[in-house]
Amino acid sequence: MPHTLRPELERFRHWLGLWRGPGTMGDGTEVLLEFSIRPLFEGAGLEFTSSALDKATGANLSTGLGFWGVDDQGKVVAGIYTPELGPVQMHEVPDDPSGVCIEALVPGNVRFIVALIMEGQELVMATRRQQGYAGQGTPITSGTMRRVTPSWRSPGVTP
Numbered sequence: 001m002p003h004t005l006r007p008e009l010e011r012f013r014h015w016l017g018l019w020r021g022p023g024t025m026g027d028g029t030e031v032l033l034e035f036s037i038r039p040l041f042e043g044a045g046l047e048f049t050s051s052a053l054d055k056a057t058g059a060n061l062s063t064g065l066g067f068w069g070v071d072d073q074g075k076v077v078a079g080i081y082t083p084e085l086g087p088v089q090m091h092e093v094p095d096d097p098s099g100v101c102i103e104a105l106v107p108g109n110v111r112f113i114v115a116l117i118m119e120g121q122e123l124v125m126a127t128r129r130q131q132g133y134a135g136q137g138t139p140i141t142s143g144t145m146r147r148v149t150p151s152w153r154s155p156g157v158t159p
Contacts, residue, residue: 005043008070012037012046012100015116019123023052023143025062026128030055033125033143045069048080052141062141066090078102085112099124122146 005013015037023033031052040047048066053059066080076092090102090112099117106112111130116123126142 005039005046006070008074008076009039009043009046009068012068014118015123016046017147017149019145020148021122021143021145022055023125023141023145025052026140029061031061031141031143033141033145035123035125035145040067048078052143076100076102088112090114119144 016039017037019033019035019037021033023031025031032055034051034053036047036049038047039045046068048064048068050062050064050066051060052062054061062082062084064080064082066078068076068078071077071091078090079087080090081087085106088104088106090104093101093103099115101113101115103111103113109131113128113130115126118124123145124143125145127140129140
C-alpha cells in the first residue's frame with residue numbers, strides 16, 4: 001500500500017517494511033535482528049520497532065520502539081523506548097547522507113548512538129554506548145538485515 005511521507009522523511013521510503021538478518025551483541029552473542037519501519041499519522045512520522053533474539057536459545061535479548069519525526073531544521077528527532085534505557089529523545093547528527101545517525105546523552109554521561117545505512121539491498125545497523133562526548137565506545141548491537149516485505153512506493157508510482 002503506497003503512503004505519502006512528509007518531504008523530510010521521503011529519503012527513508014526505501015527503508016519501509018520488515019527487515020531481518022544476522023547480528024552480534026556487544027558481548028559476542030549471535031542474534032537474529034528484526035526491524036519494522038512503517039509510516040504513521042499519514043506520513044508525518046515513522047514508527048520503528050526492533051528486536052534481537054538469541055540464535056542459540058530464541059530468548060529476546062533486546063527490544064525497542066521508536067517514533068521518528070522532524071525538528072524545525074528538517075533533521076530527524078526520535079523518541080524511543082527500550083527496557084534498558086527507558087524513554088530517550090535522540091537527534092540526528094551529521095553523518096553519511098545515504099544513512100542516518102541519531103544520538104542522545106543518557107544518565108551517567110553516556111552517549112547512546114544508533115546508525116543505519118543502506119548498502120545495496122541490505123540495511124546495516126549499529127548501536128553503541130560511549131562515555132561522554134569523546135570517551136571510549138562500547139558496541140551494543142550490530143547487524144545486516146534484508147527486506148522481508150515488498151518495497152513501498154510513492155502514491156501514483158506503478159511498478
